[in-house]
Amino acid sequence: MTISEKVAYLKGLAEGLNLDTEKSKEGKLISVMIGILEEVGLSIEDLEENALALGEEIDVLSDDLADVESVVFEDEEDDEDEEDEDDYFEVECPNCEEPLIIDDEALAAGEIQCPNCETRFSLDLSDDTVEAEDEEDQ
Numbered sequence: 001m002t003i004s005e006k007v008a009y010l011k012g013l014a015e016g017l018n019l020d021t022e023k024s025k026e027g028k029l030i031s032v033m034i035g036i037l038e039e040v041g042l043s044i045e046d047l048e049e050n051a052l053a054l055g056e057e058i059d060v061l062s063d064d065l066a067d068v069e070s071v072v073f074e075d076e077e078d079d080e081d082e083e084d085e086d087d088y089f090e091v092e093c094p095n096c097e098e099p100l101i102i103d104d105e106a107l108a109a110g111e112i113q114c115p116n117c118e119t120r121f122s123l124d125l126s127d128d129t130v131e132a133e134d135e136e137d138q
Contacts, residue, residue, distance in 0.1 A: 003041035095119040
């Protein structure tokens with residue numbers, strides 16, 4: 001039962017009491033209170049309808065925004081993935097066989113030191129692969 005239906009029921013009960021709304025103070029009071037309840041009920045129903053409409057509009061905007069984000073940030077995510085793939089390399093220490101991740105700076109320097117066993121070794125860039133060469137063997 002909606003608020004308007006409840007107010008209409010209350011109004012029917014008051015009319016069934018045959019209250020004199022013109023001369024009786026109590027009848028006037030009840031009549032005015034029922035009138036106010038009718039207005040409040042209608043206002044609440046309008047607010048509920050507006051809230052539902054706004055919720056639907058927000059859902060549509062949210063979906064549209066998600067589409068825009070996927071288009072805009074998809075390119076950035078692809079770029080980040082490519083940067084991550086290009087910026088780091090993994091090699092194995094020739095002494096302790098510990099996997100090491102090196103970046104472009106270490107690759108450009110051509111020489112790194114294993115943080116595990118502290119062996120210094122150079123990097124061989126032949127055949128487009130990164131291979132570790134132990135400096136002690138050279």
